[in-house]
Amino acid sequence: MNTELLGVVATYLLTLVIAIPLGKYLAKMFAGEKTWTDFLRPLENGIYKISGINPKEQMDWKQSMKALLTVNSVWLVYGFFVLLYQDKLPLNPDGNPGMTPDLSFNTVISFVVNCNLQHYSGESGVSYFTQHFVLMFLHFTSAATGIASAVVFFKAFRDKTTSSLGNFWEYFVKSITRLLLPLSLLMAIILAFNGTPTSYEARDQYISLQGDTVNVSRGPAAGMIAIKHLGTNGGGWFGVNSAHPLENPSYVTNTVELIAQMIIPIAMVLAFGYFIRRKKLAWTIFGVMTIGMFLLLIPTISSELGGNPAIAKMGISQTAGAMEGKEVRFGPAISAYWSTVTTIVSTGSVNSMHDSTMPLTGLWQLLAMMVNSFYGGCGVGILNYFIYLIIAVFISGLMVGRTPEFLGHKVEAREVKIAAVITLLSPFLILTGTGIASFVFTNFGDADWTVKPANWLNNPGFHGFSEMLYEMTSSNANNGSGYEGLGDNNIFWNISTGLVMILGRFLPIIGPVAIAGLLASKKFIPESAGTLKADTMTFALMTFAVIVVLNALSYFPALALGPLAEYFTLLH
């Protein structure tokens, strides 16, 4: 047991060891300072030339966001049609069929928005062509979209007053050439050498000990598994994601995948500090996020190691902890760590089945996704955090008797309005989504649909409610993990989560960037003794309180009916 915990600690420490220098590098690289990766410049210049981009052209926040939306719309259309007609395209040795329109709608949104909610199974649902040129391609671009948006946001606070926030295309291209691609390459090699397949051949067969013929899917998976973690995407090659023995063969690959999904989110937070030359601010934010992570992680590990009370009541000892849904090669401690990591940084890949975790673990997973900014996704984590921060700045600014200001810029009605709308958005999407699903389930259970709503849930009751809540929360958080007990490949879930995902992606990016852009164009006010500093412990505490209280207030009733009701019922 102690070795297992040691594994958790070592993994986190290794993550920091890599993430901290990476943060410094990212700040320098995006600021255009000299770095050792400058040898890639000719490649980038080639890309700019082909695409007709002038990387020196300065954009304001509106132009940046326009660029972001334009290029993402192109991919949406492209991906939708490829998925629909993948059976007629090459590289389909298994002869997998084309997707239904609703599944294609869901899948393409899911990958464009870095959510990677997979209502299909990789083995039978997509061709190698699709995996490569739609899904893996989108793994890169969606992560780069988040990172580039964050850099636009950083740029707003680098200078005192400015409206030119750099060039979105340049940030976007460099995110891929100088960060995602090299790291993916390295990681894919590690994975390949540890047993992850990298072949273009069709599925293999073997005869099991029982004498059954078993088909084993394979394909060029290592590259995709690398970027799915580095880019906090989470969309796996195989259906059961990183619980699959070929996707995550050993404890070593497990550690690599765990580290990979955390380094860029952490590095981006630190890069913020280096980029705007306020290191202390970044470390304060990092501190809040880390405390948040541990507050979710520790009870998660303890509830998983504690085992299932229902089994304990039967008098069965569970020295290994709760093993249902977990891989024996990983064990409950590191699986609990994974479940926390994957929900806080919005990767959504899994190495154990979340549906089988203890009710309280489910609570922490849900909360992690609701907060969605304890490190958070690639680039977008810090943007999400910024919304909480602006609300904290506003309330605490009033509390110290000054018109609230952040980094020398006054926070006024317009900024508060944007922050308020974004704050409102998550509860709106999650609760209305779950509300509609519950309503349909309760009142139209027997509706004559391909999948009857009454058959959605493997476990009706409190856990069934959690399954629906989890699906909507995961979609809104662009996380992509799921309680697999939910029958989700049908029109209702494909369309509803598709809408939730797309709204839950772009508005929370545009909002913070807009606030930053508006603030940046305002007059810079020098600090005085009456100025509230954002890099103090007190303010960090305030931000943390805002995060906890806002989320608790929005979701308490829903959580009470789902995981809490399940937990207390299980105890009694």
Place this chain on the structure above:
Amino acid sequence: MENRERRIENREQAGGISFLYHSLFSILHFLFSIPHSPPQFSISNKQMKTQSNKLFEAALVQTALKQSFVKLDPRVMIKNPVMFTVEIGTLIMAYVTVYSFGHTGQGSATYNFFIFLILLLTVLFANFAEAIAEARGKAQADSLRKTREETPAKVLVNGRIETRSSSQLKKGDMFVCEAGDTIPTDGEIIEGIATIDESAITGESAPVIRESGGDKSSVTGGTKVLSDHIKVQVSTQPGESFLDKMIALVEGASRQKTPNEIALTILLASFTLVFIIVCVTLKPFADYANTPITIAALISLFVCLIPTTIGGLLSAIGIAGMDRALRANVITKSGKAVETAGDIDVLLLDKTGTITIGNRKATNFYPTTGGIIKKFTDACVLSSLSDDTPEGKSIIELAKLKGETNISAAPAGSAFIRFTAETRSSGIDTPDGRRIRKGAFDSIRNIVQKAGNVFPADIEEQVKKISSNGGTPLVVSENEKALGVIELQDIIKPGISERFDRLRKMGVKTVMVTGDNPLTAKYIAQKAGVDDFIAEAKPEDKMNYIKDEQAEGKLVAMMGDGTNDAPALAQADVGVAMNSGTQAAKEAGNMVDLDNDPTKLIEIVEIGKQLLITRGTLTTFSIANDVAKYFAIVPALFIASIPALQSLNIMNLHSPESAIMSAIIFNAIIIPILIPLALRGVAYKPIGASALLRRNLFIYGIGGVIAPFIGIKLIDLVVGLIV
């Protein structure tokens, strides 16, 4: 008290709504007994005439109670989105109450009626908070307005004097006032000089001098001429004076929300929307869990969650802020100006009258080596006998204090030599042939050296010493021989450096503006503890200084009275004009100080800060309260069908019904309990932003989480006996 008893009688006759009055009164009665703390920070010791320290005067409470019902009008309520949703909830509960008489499934009619009643009270309490703030402001304004009741005005029409009512005076009209007359309206003296008693406005009993042509040419309606005769031109249209504007602001007619208030309203509206979503979606959630939720429970949950506490008190806080400014005898032209005052980074203060007491004073006599102190002092006194300046008078005072002279009047037949700009000296020629001169160092040295005498080196040295200490040396000579030096010093107001220290802790930089030379200015600046100074200041220097600071993004406040201050007053973010100042100055600034007290700016800055702090802390308190309310209501909603959730009932409340009732009762009564805080404002302490945040976060954040746990439990103990 008597008033109130009479009202209680009336109340009995009122019948239906008497219950409401009853409950309002019991709570207000409790509030009456709250002791009043002394004002946090008082600049002037003089008793302001119009000030009333009592928060709830019976007469005002009565007006406010009436207004609480008038304000139920949805067209008024909609301006406050938070409370408007509570009003809608109240209406729905009224319907549910009626419905539940003949139907089952929504709980008993009595229970629903109680919920309805408490919700109605919640709205009324919020209305009452706003109404009492308005009533207090209005009362304050009325007492000022009383000073300008109809008075006869002697209007000049084609050279003849006609008597008209003051209300008929138009801008540009001319009137005359003589000793004993009350000045009918605001105006500017265009001819003459008069002593005027302004105590009706300022509370200051010492009469002031107002004369045409200078910076002190303004007169205010309601003040009284004590001597002489002046001709005044009316400067404002009827109903448009500053006072009229202020009254309108307080009364709410022209009250516009300030930028921070707008931003906060947006934030509160979005929280309200979140809770609408939470409550609406709870219905399908509960249906899924086979737990019927009554409308009463849903609406109660909603009302408890939305920030009613701050929503109900928000406008009261704003009005009370302006009211506090008015109580400090400052008339503001907009609520925004008060709020901006809290953000001030730089404060421009005139040296004379603000940092130093009036004018320079003699502090020492230094005779030349070998000179006799008595002889020198006598010469000083003789030369100052005809000197009317404060400096001259202070020389005589000092000499008498030191007991070094027995001269009290000039010898008969003396000739006084007046000060002129050319000679830069004054003095006296006595019949016995003494020619005593007193003046600036170089002018006296000229006199001495012209006569062929040697100017003593020790005097020259003393002169330098005095100058470098920030003093002003005056050299005295007799019969063209230098006798010694008088040292004049600025007297820095006692306690002023502590006040600057306080400002520094608030993050406000103080700048002294003076006509002195840089050396003297620097010395006084250091001694008084100001951060910067403008020496040999010309009006355009002030203007440039303000512009420079503003270019760096800072907000600047200044106080001024002269016409040549007007551009700078207009440029400054907060410009406070003295009431005694010229019309141009008053038009240019955004506040007018009735007391003509230059240190008033400091008080205004604190009022501005208090305003923001009160909003911030009550918002925090309001949101923090929700945690406990959830723990009261959520278990109550589900316990019936999910008994395991009893574990969430950590307060161990009696029953679901009593839990819900207790939560909304707490939610309602917290509003009137906090009215005194909203009206008086949360104290501002200049301890640095982070420390202040820590303090307020602790009191209103953590306190806001804990208080309702205790409050709801206590209420439940009582309610539990009935339900």
